[in-house]
Amino acid sequence: MLKKMTLAVLGLTVSSMAAAGMYSEPPAPTCTPGDVTVPCEAKQWDLGIQALYLQPIYSASRGYRLGGTLLSNLSSTYYNDVDPDWGWGYRLEGSYHFRTGNDITATWMHYDADSKLGPYFGPFYVATTQTFIPGTYRQYVDNRFDQVNVVMGQHVDFGLLKNARFYGGLQYADIQVDATNYYNLPLTVQAATFGIRTFNNTDFNGVGPVIGIDYSYDLSPSFSITANTAGSILYGTSRINRADVYNVGLVALNDYGSKHSIVPSFEAKLGANYAYPVAQGVLNIQGGYHVxxxxxxxxxxxxxxxxxxxxxxxxxxYGPYLGLKWVG
Structure with a gap:
């Protein structure tokens, strides 16, 4: 009889514990160092600015200019690599941090730099007669670029020294490259046209999804190595406008086209970060290389x-960057 009563009491106890577990509060997110954890809940803001020193680069026919040719044999041609000038840009960043490592971040990258290239050698195509004549020219190029990201991120700690931020959202890009060629042609052509210049302008603007990872490895409590990679696929419009203009007021050639395009992009950074505590948060000094x-x-x-x-x-x-970011 005693044995049966003991078993009954144990059964009731186990049932009560199981029922209590079913209706108890779930465990709070951990914020102790371990294999994979998230930060403790916090609400913070951050503001950042970076100075960028970058050089543009192209591919296909925009990456080459004629270096020389034999008019009697147009298949014998050599090309010079287009080497645009370096220029300054900037990147602005603002974030709101909430919950356990979540954030909403907006960034704006702006670049606007002119290049004076040449002289380049080679024949000039005369549209009115459909012939080539020898000449040289200099090229002036204006590169303008804007990129805006609005993303949501999640910070994750991998042990004591490594951490990463995974993010995704929307990206907008506006690219404009306007090129003008000023030709030095034979005197007979100069006398008839008072000089010739060629416009070769192209642009793209589009929007689409972007995903990326920010990674850092702490070498000390204040100093860390950082890396970033991101990719996007944008849908937008690409345009081209090319025209030959004689200084007597004649537009001898005018080509224009516009089409919808899907443009993928890739972005990567490698750098370092130094965190300096201040009265109202932490000031981060950042530097590295950006492509x-x-x-x-x-x-x-x-x-x-x-x-x-x-x-x-x-x-x-591509080029180096240097900046500051305040978190507090």
Whole structure:
């Protein structure tokens, strides 16, 4: 009889504990160092600015200019690599941090730099007579680039020294490359035209999803190595406008085209971060190297004998950056 009563009491106890577990509060997120954890709940803001010193880079026909050719044999041609000038840009950043490592972040990257290139050598195609004449020219290029990201992120700690931030959201990009060629042609042509210049302008603007990872490895409580990689696929419009203008007021050639495009992009950074505690938070000093590339974002017109063929070119930027970010 005693044995049966003991078993009954144990059964009731186990049932009560199980029922209590079913209706109890779930455990709070951990914030102790371990294999994979998230930060403790906090509400913070951060503001950052970076100075960028970048050089543009192109592909396809925009990456080459004629270096020389034999007019008697147009197949014998050599090309010079287009080497645009370096220029300054900036990147602004603002974030709101909430819950256990979540954030909403907006960034704006802006770049606007001019290049004076040449002289380049080679024949000039005369549209009115469909012939080539020898000449040289200098090229002036204006590169303008804007990129805006609005993303949500999640901070994750991998042990005591490693942490990462995974993010995703929307990206908008506006790329404009305006090129003007000023030709030095034979005197007979100069006398008839009072000079010739060629416009070759192209642009792309689009929007689409972006995902990325910010990674850091702490070498000390204040100093860390940082890396970032991101990718996007944008849908937008790509345009091309090319015109030959004689200074007597004649537009001898005018090509224009516009099309919808899907443009993927890739972005990467490698750098370092120094965290300096201040009265109202932490001031981070950042520096490193930054590269990005938009694939087939731009258009160009290639002259092949007496036809004009539209080609595509990447647009890239690369160079060092230095900045400050306050978190508090």
């Amino acid at each position: 990005l590339n938009y694939f087939n974002a731009l258009q160009d017109v290639e002259f092949q004998c007496c036809t004009r063929v539209v080609a595509y070119s990447d647009f890239g930027l």
